[in-house]
Amino acid sequence: MKRCAANQLFFSAVFLFFSFSVFAQEAETKPGSSAQELADKLANPVASLISVPLQNNLSYGIGPFNGSKYTINIQPVIPFKLTENLNLITRYILPVVDQRDITGENTHQFGLSDATVTAFFAPKTKGLIFGFGPAFLVPTATEKLLGTEKFGVGPSVLLMHQGKGLSVGFIANQIWSVAGNEDRADFNSFYTQIFLSHSYKSGASLGVNAEITQNWEGNTTLISLNPSIGAVTKLGDQVVQFAVMPLIPVLGPHEIKPDWGLRAVVAFVFPGS
Incomplete structure (x- = not known):
């Protein structure tokens, strides 16, 4: 069967999002920090805030064998204070993949994929925010x-x-x-995410983002448009953000572009400096 136990975990995450969103309350990490302020910080990729998002992605209708892929990205974000006016924000993405009928009919692969690590040097600014640094595969x-x-x-x-x-x-x-197995194809890829989000006093948020991946080596472009709804709440004393979004494929070759997809995110949030 194409529907595996991992898919059940994905839909459980979606169910949890809707369940807890109904009972959302204003979460505070410290006095004076409202749920809306926290939602705004979480929308800022270089905010000085420790978080551990678990991003669940499910895609169907991939390639000539109508394959399916479930990926959970473990994505801790850990900031370091370098000076009074400069932070180093480290972001890690470790994917765990369960895929069927992607590499051939009746095939199945499960395990870790390659990790991506980025480090942003981010000056402390308000209004216009920027960061730059290295990215590693x-x-x-x-x-x-x-x-x-x-x-x-x-x-x-x-x-x-x-x-x-x-x-x-x-x-x-x-x-x-720059190194690795010489018998494998070189890796040469550009990725960008363009995002817009609006938060509310309750900690709820609405947004949309476009994700673009350009594989220069394979000369392929993959674009998806992803509207989202989210909420910040508390589970006991733990501050958590939930978000869910459809993944709408816009452009891409048939062998890698899914017919449709869905994403659910559960992020555990801890106060930063």
Whole structure:
């Protein structure tokens, strides 16, 4: 069967989002920090805030064999204070993948894919916010067909404007492979996410983002448009953000573009400096 146990975990995450959103309350990490302020910080990729998002992605109708893929991205964000006016924001993405009928009919792969690590040097500013630094591709895949077997590096950049309740901007990186298995294809990929979100006093938020991935080596472009709804709440003393969004494919070759997708995010939030 194409529907595996991992898919059940995805739909459980969606169910949890709707269940807890109904009972959402104003979460506070410290005195004076409202749920809306926290939602705005979470919309800022270089905010000095520790968070551990679990991003669940489910895609169907991929390639000639109508394949399916479930990916949970473990995405901790850890800030470091370098000076009074400069932070280093480190972001990690470790994907766990369960896919069927992607590489061929009646095929199945499960395991870790390659990790991506970015480090943003982010001056403390208000209004116009920016960050820059290196991005790394780390070959952590546990199966050959889930990774590149390449180590890569390149630049990353963030530019956004943020006011109370409104965040708009983009984040991007370009990574080239510099070492690894010489028998595997080189890695040369550009990724950007353009985002817009609006938060409310309750901690709820509405937004939309466009994700663009350009594989220069394979000469393919993949674009998706992703409207979202989110909420900040508390589970006991733990501050949590939930979000859910359809993944609407806009452009891409048939072999990699899904017919449809869905994403649910559960982010555990901890106060930063």
